[in-house]
Amino acid sequence: xxxxxxxxxxxxxxxxxxxxxxxxxxxxxxxxxxxxxxxxxxxxxxxxxxxxxxxxxxxxxxxxxxxxxxxxxxxxxxxxxxxxxxxxxxxxxxxxxxxxxxxxxxxxxxxxxxxxxxxxxxxxxxxxxxxxxxxxxxxxxxxxxxxxxxxxxxxxxxxxxxxxxxxxxxxxxxxxxxxxxxxxxxxxxxxxxxxxxxxxxxxxxxxxxxxxxxxxxxxxxxxxxxxxxxxxxxxxxxxxxxxxxxxxxxxxxxxxxxxxxxxxxxxxxxxxxxxxxxxxxxxxxxxxxxx
Numbered sequence: 001x002x003x004x005x006x007x008x009x010x011x012x013x014x015x016x017x018x019x020x021x022x023x024x025x026x027x028x029x030x031x032x033x034x035x036x037x038x039x040x041x042x043x044x045x046x047x048x049x050x051x052x053x054x055x056x057x058x059x060x061x062x063x064x065x066x067x068x069x070x071x072x073x074x075x076x077x078x079x080x081x082x083x084x085x086x087x088x089x090x091x092x093x094x095x096x097x098x099x100x101x102x103x104x105x106x107x108x109x110x111x112x113x114x115x116x117x118x119x120x121x122x123x124x125x126x127x128x129x130x131x132x133x134x135x136x137x138x139x140x141x142x143x144x145x146x147x148x149x150x151x152x153x154x155x156x157x158x159x160x161x162x163x164x165x166x167x168x169x170x171x172x173x174x175x176x177x178x179x180x181x182x183x184x185x186x187x188x189x190x191x192x193x194x195x196x197x198x199x200x201x202x203x204x205x206x207x208x209x210x211x212x213x214x215x216x217x218x219x220x221x222x223x224x225x226x227x228x229x230x231x232x233x234x235x236x237x238x239x240x241x242x243x244x245x246x247x248x249x250x251x252x253x254x255x256x257x258x259x260x261x262x263x264x265x266x267x268x269x270x271x272x273x274x275x276x277x278x279x280x281x282x283x284x285x286x287x288x289x290x291x
Contacts, residue, residue, distance in 0.1 A: 002040040011048045018048060026051055028076050047075050049285060053278035058271045060094075061227050063183060067093040071282065084286045091279045098272045100183060101227070103220050105269075172210040175200075182219050189219070195232045197222050197239060228268045 008015040021027050022038070027047040031039045054068040067090045074083035179186045192198055198218050200209045211219070218239075225235050 002045060004038050004040070007040050007045060007048055010045060011052050013048075013052065021048060021051055026072055026076075028078070043075075043078055046285065046289060047072075050075060050282050053282050053285075056274060056278065058274065059229070060271065060275050061097060064090070064093055064097060064275060080286065080289065084283070087279065087283045087286055091276070091283065094272055094276045094279055096183070097227075098269060098276070100220065101224055101268050101272065105224070172212050173216070175209055175211070178211040178216065178219065181216065182223050184223065192219070192222055192232075195236060197232065197235055224268065 002010075004015045004018050007018050011018075019038075022030050027044055030044065033039050050071060054072065059065075060068075067086070070086040071083050071090060074080075074086055173181065175186050175189055179189050182189075193200055198215065200211065200215060202209050222235060225238075
């Protein structure tokens with residue numbers, strides 16, 4: 001049996017944080033002694049250790065947070081088999097987010113080098129850029145994301161390859177498919193379009209939106225910047241200036257109050273690496289208790 005101070009000492013947190021976890025319902029109900037003190041057991045200790053691996057200083061994004069909460073819910077009812085299964089899914093979710101970030105950084109690097117767009121087969125998710133265990137080594141060449149913007153000349157409409165007026169349906173995605181590929185909801189794509197972050201072409205009598213590789217590339221970059229906590233207005237200013245051929249001003253448009261911590265692609269990858277390491281700790285912990 002453990003007191004609140006025991007749990008706090010063993011997990012390296014303040015006793016008030018332990019009480020906070022209890023108040024939020026993130027751990028199993030805690031018994032009380034006859035004199036009213038909290039009495040924790042080994043299960044509570046495991047639950048708090050897992051919470052310490054999940055709730056870090058950085059926000060990991062909605063997809064990662066949702067995946068982590070499944071572990072928490074399984075542990076609250078002490079379903080160890082389900083918890084371990086969710087822990088493995090959690091690891092896979094983090095690796096998938098890292099792959100998206102790497103792809104967006106690769107696109108930005110190509111834009112920065114004023115090279116051709118990636119080939120129209122490279123954006124398909126079946127060909128993974130990297131395996132989950134090796135994403136830590138896939139960075140831009142020592143440069144941060146914002147450093148790669150300078151000097152940057154974004155490809156404008158005149159420089160893009162010519163496309164068919166009515167593309168082959170097999171070569172494009174609809175909004176639902178594009179959203180699934182990027183890892184957001186269709187409403188998120190609508191919101192980005194409403195905020196003028198992207199102009200989506202249409203076709204047919206009903207003016208149905210379609211997404212080609214060039215639109216997918218832009219969506220990947222928007223997703224990366226949003227995950228790195230840039231505001232819609234900052235991204236809009238950046239893209240407006242880039243599209244107008246003013247890369248120097250575009251760089252300044254991405255200035256952020258917490259720039260030192262949040263405004264680089266490498267920083268976002270570092271956050272993902274941190275969560276990946278903690279996800280491994282969760283998996284090891286669950287294995288150690290015979291899960």
